[in-house]
Amino acid sequence: MRPVIFDLDGVLVDSEPVWEEVRRAFVAEHGGTWLPETQSRLMGMSTGEWAAYLAELGVRLPPREIASGVVERMAERYRHGVPLMPGAKEAVARLAEHRRPLGLASSSPRALIDVVLDATGLAAFFTATVSTEEVARGKPAPDGYLEAAGRMGVDPGDCVAVEDSSNGLRSAAAAGMRVIAVPHPGYPPAADALALATAVVPGLGDLTPGVVDHAA
Incomplete structure (x- = not known):
């Protein structure tokens, strides 16, 4: 088989709408700029890759903190239902x-x-x-x-x-x-x-x- x-x-x-909502809000809250092509570029990236990319958008945090912050928000959303x-x-x-x-x-x-x-x-x-x-x-x-x-x-x-x-x-x-x-x-x-x-x-x-x- x-x-x-x-x-x-x-x-x-x-989950893509949830990822977009969470990451878009995180970028805005930390001084970055969400671009028209951002969501399509993010799809498929590993955690380290997308965290580094969000830093390039102007998020004023190290990539490790970006990743942990976004993942914790995603986990919280999932705790209320997948x-x-x-x-x-x-x-x-x-x-x-x-x-x-x-x-x-x-x-x-x-x-x-x-x-x-x-x-x-x-x-x-x-x-x-x-x-x-x-x-x-x-x-x-x-x-x-x-x-x-x-x-x-x-x-x-x-x-x-x-x-x-x-x-x-x-x-x-x-x-x-x-x-x-x-x-x-x-x-x-x-x-x-x-x-x-x-x-x-x-x-x-x-x-x-x-x-x-x-x-x-």
């Missing part, structure tokens, strides 16, 4: 029931991944989970997906990734994986990134074992 590796933000959790994407838990369970080895390759910090998976009951479905904090480079580099495949003990070329963002699609494709795109309506991927997908589905309700097999 083809292993499937999910992204988290924008695929399983409708905004799962429609059909997220059902899609993961559906693939698990068909004996698909499942992994996760996320740009979120480890602390937030664990909060989300524990709070939603999704943790039990995944053989391996990776934060881009734990690899050298964030998306669009392939490091996170390659690490997830390595921890699962599978060949990256045998895997199907499920992604939503431009950088995520580029990352999975660079890892040599087939990619199923589930574009977020509020944050659609760039056309060139979407072209890397083997299949495009409108929502997780359409992510079936048959779609995975066809993509592979």
